[in-house]
Amino acid sequence: MxxxxxxxxxxxxxxLSKTHKRLADYIKENIYAVPFLSIKELGEKSEVSLxxxxxxxxxxxxxxxxDFQRNVSELVKKDVVPMKETKNFILTDANDNILxxxxxxxxxxxxxxxxxxxxxxxxxxxxxxxxxxKVYIAASRSSYSVGYYLYxxxxxxxxxxxxxxxxxxxxxxxxxxVGENDCLISISYSLYxxxxxxxTSYFHDVGCRVISITDxxxxxxxxxxxxxxxxxNSGSTYSFVNAMTIANALVVSLxxxxxxxxxxxxxxQDKIAxxxxxxx
Numbered sequence: 476m477x478x479x480x481x482x483x484x485x486x487x488x489x490x491l492s493k494t495h496k497r498l499a500d501y502i503k504e505n506i507y508a509v510p511f512l513s514i515k516e517l518g519e520k521s522e523v524s525l526x527x528x529x530x531x532x533x534x535x536x537x538x539x540x541x542d543f544q545r546n547v548s549e550l551v552k553k554d555v556v557p558m559k560e561t562k563n564f565i566l567t568d569a570n571d572n573i574l575x576x577x578x579x580x581x582x583x584x585x586x587x588x589x590x591x592x593x594x595x596x597x598x599x600x601x602x603x604x605x606x607x608x609k610v611y612i613a614a615s616r617s618s619y620s621v622g623y624y625l626y627x628x629x630x631x632x633x634x635x636x637x638x639x640x641x642x643x644x645x646x647x648x649x650x651x652x653v654g655e656n657d658c659l660i661s662i663s664y665s666l667y668x669x670x671x672x673x674x675t676s677y678f679h680d681v682g683c684r685v686i687s688i689t690d691x692x693x694x695x696x697x698x699x700x701x702x703x704x705x706x707x708n709s710g711s712t713y714s715f716v717n718a719m720t721i722a723n724a725l726v727v728s729l730x731x732x733x734x735x736x737x738x739x740x741x742x743x744q745d746k747i748a749x750x751x752x753x754x755x
Contacts, residue, residue: 480546481506483535495531498523502547504693507665510548511672511695514540520693551666581716588706588717596702597721600686601728603702607658607684609635611649613674614662621688621715622662625722632730632740641670650674655682660725661696662688662718664708675699688718 484499501521532543614622626638659678663671679699687700697703706717730737
């Protein structure tokens with residue numbers, strides 16, 4: 476019989492000690508981050524001792540932390556959020572005005588995006604990007620669309636921008652040239668991709684500043700970030716409207732750092748595109 480940690484916690488919760496309840500609450504609230512946390516990191520985040528974590532995992536029916544972590548990893552893999560939410564939306568009985576409902580969901584998401592904390596983190600992020608030797612962008616799978624858009628727009632007037640992907644060019648070749656004065660913009664949403672997490676961890680370990688665009692302060696990349704730009708997705712459509720909004724704002728803010736040079740470079744880009752027949 477499958478050992479499901481969430482089911483186990485719910486069944487045994489009332490009989491847990493105060494410490495184990497605190498740990499259980501943290502695990503349930505941050506289930507997508509747990510596969511990326513070492514036992515030490517989990518202890519620091521949940522404020523529970525390593526010995527208590529080990530006892531907890533055994534009480535839940537696991538051999539130890541590694542066995543527990545593998546179970547959580549397999550559990551969240553089955554809950555592929557973009558597909559799950561889209562399928563649930565498709566399976567609903569409501570068929571009336573899907574377009575209007577989708578627009579309204581995105582409007583609701585946008586209306587709750589702005590906070591004073593986001594503004595502070597955004598302003599700090601712009602300064603970090605402005606003063607960085609080179610700006611790298613990491614994003615995978617569904618988040619790749621946001622990452623590529625941000626890269627494409629910034630590349631129009633910034634030479635020092637690099638998009639890290641798992642394509643034909645080996646990421647490790649690019650990482651070999653990363654220095655501590657460089658910065659990473661990491662974009663990832665649950666389920667969080669291993670490639671983006673590994674790249675984020677590398678920049679963090681090297682001592683670079685990391686700016687994350689993500690859906691939770693406890694997401695794996697947020698835990699490795701200097702600044703977190705919190706941009707949750709919108710409801711059942713799993714729209715990246717909030718992430719794209721922040722991406723657009725970053726483009727404008729960085730473009731304003733040297734307005735004349737930005738306009739000159741953008742105009743040059745337009746001329747090259749037209750001269751080479753890129754546009755109809």
